[in-house]
Amino acid sequence: MSFLSLITPCFNEEANVDELHARVSAAMAAVPDCTYEHIFIDNASTDATVARLKEIAAADPRVKIIVNARNFGHIRSPAHALLQTTGEAVISLVADLQDPPEMIPALVAKWREGYKTVLCVKRSSAETPAMFLLRRAYYALVERMAAIRTVQNFTGFGLYDRAVVEAVRQMDDPYPFFRGQIAEIGLSLYKIPYDQPVRTRGLTKNNFHTLYDIGMLGITNLSKVPLRLVTALGFVSACLSFLIGLAYLLYKLVFWASFTVGIAPLVIGLFFLGSVQLVSLGIIGEYVGAIHTQVMKRPLVIEKERIGF
Template identity: 85%
Template sequence: MSFLSVITPCYNEEANVVELHARVAAAMATLADCTYEHIFIDNASTDRTVALLREIAAKDTRVKVIVNARNFGHIRSPMHALMQAKGEAVISIVADLQDPPEMIPTLVEKWREGFDTVLCIKRSSEETPAMFFLRRAYYAMVERMASIETIQNFTGFGLYDRKVVEAVRGFDDPYPFFRGMIAEIGLNICKLPYDQPVRRRGITKNNFYTLYDIGMLGITNLSKVPLRLVTAFGFLCACISFISGLLYLLYKLIFWSSFTVGMAPLVIGLFFLGSVQLVSLGIIGEYVGAIHTQVQKRPYVIEKERIGF
């Protein structure tokens, strides 16, 4: 008899948690030789999500709920839930029903075949074509820059053996890029393609900042290429400036009386170099910020309440 853990991060998902619980329970019921726990971690929802989870936990002893003291973000909260899971394998599935619970039996089947990590990879998505294209372009860019083979179109939905979970724990990263960790660990991965449905109820919690945050976190965690590009671009600009100055001097010496350029090249050059400096400082700042987060070593979340444990 195998004991599994299902973890579900949620924030303001009152329209989805009841159906998600029912569909997970139905999927797990097809696995006669498995018992499980279902851990919901709520990021201080402002709607009825916690009240509904409390009702579910009162009826189903397999359901456990962690309520965070505040919203700790979409990166730290799921990692805290992963660290609380006790199962021989852990299944991560979000609350918005865009990760189909009906895939759980297939995940378990692949795990029993010997795969330590079973990842669900988006083959297509019902989101807008422009957003899906941008995601694919980002994954392709990170793939080229990273020093390891990354996993494209992977959102975290999948199954992770206990030794993978313990390997993740060993990173001891206070602001983890989970997808990069899985690629870094590299233990016997199986990839399952699926078509991601559109969110039917509720509002997505992703905005420009959260997408930018996870995007930059992936780059700074997996690659030093941006830093080296800044250095290379600095040398390139220095060479161009030196050659331009030398040509300007020679031209002036040859056509001393008739050569007048004016202020335009100087102003354009100053604005160009100023922009280069700001971009360079921004890239360096992202890496300094990542170091600052590591040094602070804050906990993933502060719990307000536990239900059903």
């Protein structure tokens, strides 16, 4: 008899948690010889999500709830929930029903075949084509820059053996890039393609800031290429400036009486070098910010209450 843990991060998902619970229960009923716990971690919702979850937990003892003291973001909260599990394997799925619970039996079947990690990889998505293509381009960019082989079109939806969870715990990262951690661990992995459905109720919690945050986190966690590009850009800029200066000097020596440099090249050169410096400082700043987060070593979340544990 296997014991599994399921984790679901929530923030203002009152319209979805009841259906999610029902669909997870139906999917787990189709898994033979298996018991489970379902941990919902709520990121200080401002709607009735917690009240709905408490009603679900009162009727189903397998449901457990963690309520955060405040909104700790879309990265730290799921990571904390993962580390609170006790199952032999952990299945992570979001509350907006874009991770189909009906895939759970297939995940467990592959885990029982011996795979330590079973990932659901997006084959297509019901989101706008432009956003889907942009995400694919980002995954491809990270793949080219990373020092390790990453998993493209993977959002975190999947099953993770206890060995994987303990490896994540040993990393002890206060602001983890989970997709990068899975690639870094390197235990046996199986990919299941799926078509991501559209969100039918509620509003997405992703915005430019959250997407930029996870995007830069992925790059700074997996690659030093941007830092080396800064070095290369500085070298190229210096060489270009030297060659242009030498060309102007030679031209002035040959046409001493008729050639006047003017102020335009000076202004253009200053703007060019200034933009190079700003871009370089921005890239370096991202890495310094990542170091700052690691050094501060704050806990993933502070819990307000636990229910059902």
